Structures are given as structure tokens and as C-alpha cells.
Amino acid sequence: GDSVTQMEGPVTLSEEAFLTINCTYTATGYPSLFWYVQYPGEGLQLLLKATKADDKGSNKGFEATYRKETTSFHLEKGSVQVSDSAVYFCALSDFNSGNTPLVFGKGTRLSVIA
Amino acid sequence: NAGVTQTPKFRILKIGQSMTLQCTQDMNHNYMYWYRQDPGMGLKLIYYSVGAGITDKGEVPNGYNVSRSTTEDFPLRLELAAPSQTSVYFCASSSRASADNEQFFGPGTRLTVL
DSSP: OOEEEEOOSOEEEETTOOEEEOEEEEOSSOOEEEEEEEOTTSOEEEEEEEOSTTOEEEETTEEEEOBTTTTBOOEEESSOOGGGOEEEEEEEEOGGGTOOSOEEOOOEEEEEEO | OOOEEEEOSEEEEOTTOOEEEEEEESSOOSEEEEEEEOTTOOEEEEEEEEETTEEEEOSOOTTEEEOOSSSSBOOEEESSOOGGGOEEEEEEEEOTTOSSOOOEEOOOEEEEEO
16 A cells, blocks of 8 residues: 655754655556644644656755656755744645545654754 | 634643534535544544445544534544553645645544543
């Protein structure tokens, strides 16, 4: 079945450091890919998405590129801020294959220190 | 437009008690989902629904029941609460019209079973 694997945390960075959170996937169809963010005490919010190969999703300085050849969707940010401290989830939707629910990775906790 | 709302925000149950977690969305979404998030873990799908009157099991349905009598509401029922059901519960919804199945999440219900 479909699955998502993302790097284990926690990740601790200093403010203005470069961030990479790795995410790879397996899917039977042609999935859409997502990064969701969960701030402390809150629900999940969509951070960015990409729906086809070579698409780049971006939002709030975060970027991720849909790489079909490496089945990856790594999240990057050039300069993190304390306010970016949260848990980040990679997810896929194999919607076009008839699978409705999202498949989530286990999440990566990011802590940014001043 | 409130999005996805969940009640209650917090609840403590005794073993064997029952309760219903409420979820309502005002976006006229066809699809609705219940997930649970255990500490340090990702999200696991409990049940989902593709429309009023239609529900289906997810990865971890045991101990739970759902119903979908209207498009807006998707309550989750715990009949005989057990400590293993201590978790944070998230409801989500998405639109059939969405090409990529982006899901919108509620703020969560934190449940403790003692």
C-alpha cells in the first residue's frame, strides 16, 4: 500500500539556519503531495502542496519539489525563525486511484532556538 | 465561515464510560475523516465518510463508531472507553471537487481515559 517516510526528529536549529526535512513516498498511482504543520496545541494546517512531478510548492519561505524519479518531497527553508517551531507532517493523496484518505508520515518536530 | 469545528476540546473519561466527539464543517465538503494522534506519533485514520449515509473503516476502527446523517456533521462514538483510547482526536474534511484532496482539520479533542 501507499506509505510516507520522513526523517525522525526532533530537529533543533538556531535561528536563521537552513532547514531540510526529508520525505520519501511509495504509491501505486500518481499522488498529490503535501506538507502540513502543527503548531503547539493546534490542529494541522496545510503548509504547501504539489500535484504533479517537478511541481514546486511554496509558502511562508518553505519550499518542496515533487521529485518522481527519487519519489521524494523534501521540505526546505533558507532561514528558520523561532516561530517555525512546530511538528511537520509529509502526506500523500492517491486520490486518482480511488483512495480517499491521506497517508501521513510520523511527523518531524522542529525546535528553533534564538 | 468557521471551517471544521470540534467539541469538546478536552475530556476525561473513566474506563467503561461512553461519549460522542462532535465534528461539524460548514464548507459543504463531501468527505470527512476522523484521525487519532498518539504522543510522538503521526495520525492514524479511524473512520471516514465520502458522503451522507456512507462510512468506511480506516486503519484503527476498533472501539469506535460513526454516523453521517448530514453533510455537515460526522460524530465519533466511543462506547466503552479504554485507556488505549487516550489520544488527541482530529476531524478533517475535503471536497470531492478538489483535484488533490487537500484536507482541512479541526482543532482537536484531547481525550484521557483513566
